[in-house]
Amino acid sequence: MAEITIKDIAKQCGVGVSTVSRAINNHPDINPSTRKMIMQVIEETGFIPNNSARNLKRTDAKCIAVLVKGITNPFFSSMIQIIEEETQRNRYALVLRHVEAHEDEVDVALELEKEKRLRGIVFLGGRFNHSEEKINKLKVPIVFSTIGVDISDWIGKVRFSSIAVDDRLESRKMTEYLLNLGHEKIAFITEGPEEAIGRKRIEGYKEAFISRGVPVKEELICYVQDEIDHFSMENGYLTTKKLLESGEQVTAVYAASDSLAIGVCRAVLEAGKRIPEDISVAGYDGIEMGEYYNPKLTTIKQPVEEMAKKTIGLLLDVIAGSQEHQQIILPAELVERESTARYT
DSSP, X not given: OOOXXXXXXXXXXXXXXXXXHHHHTTXXXXXXXXXXXXXXXXXXXXXXXXXGGGGTTOTTOOEEEEEESOTTOHHHHXXXXXXXXXXXXXXXXEEEEXXXXXXXXXXXXXXXXXXXXXXXXXXXXXXXXXXXXXXXXXXXOEEEESOXXXXXXXXXXXXXXXXXXXXXXXXXXXXXXXHHXXXXXXXXXXXXXXXXXXXXXXXXXXXXXXXXXXXXXXXXXXXXXXXXXXXXXXXXXHHHHHHHHTTOOOXXXXXXXXXXXXXXXXXXXXXXXXXXXXXXXXXXXXXHHHHHSSSOOBEEEOOHHHHHHHHHHHHHHHHHTSSOOOEEEEOOEEEOOTTOOOOO
């Protein structure tokens, strides 16, 4: 089915394109009954205005969208700043859109693509469980950033890029580090396995135990509350508080983000425990706050600057036709600080 245009709406209503434009923009110079008729037809047909009348003739608009799932995570703040600077330097406009936890980011992108006449899209955070058919509905180049994507099952040409660290490998690395310190009762605070990042970091956590022949205690894998931002300090605090109140014995808590880990620290201290003497705490991401928190946070540090620059650089190259889509995996670094210690 062909995409409905403003001309189709005008023809169906028996008015000119400019009248439809005035109706969309709620212009005072239009008969209220005419506007009501036009808006009813728009609703019935599912027509999505292209950023209202302002963009109806701007088919050459240079606009890039960044869709962020988990906007309260400080890790994304650094990336967004770098992406914005590079976008402006290349004379593109930037549209920043927060995607709620319950929203499907590709559905949001499909609507935004029509509304804003985008040239490219960056997805920051979120899941990747989208079908090949659905991804291919997006007609502009896209980059999934911080989201590793397995394309082994794809049949057609891959029409997107991805840039991330190996979440499974890096999560295993952190868990092995804690095991090497003598910890076995290691709780893991994470989002659920239905989320791509959560699933991979859970797999890495489990692999570390299995490789040592140590049984995985499922009750120590604690899933954050779904109705709150998955990687927020609040969620880390509430999830850890529930864990400690359950009576489960833990000597270390590993959180799937530094923001979660800072919330973990508050819950541990409120419970009258010391960090790291009683409970070691480790995070993931390497945000600046973790270095200045007390105690300084042990973490898996992602290469945020490199990741952001590669994300926008690759997208702009694909838009320009000078580069093909790529799936890039970058190395992360385990940074040992004050929040972890040997279990004695």
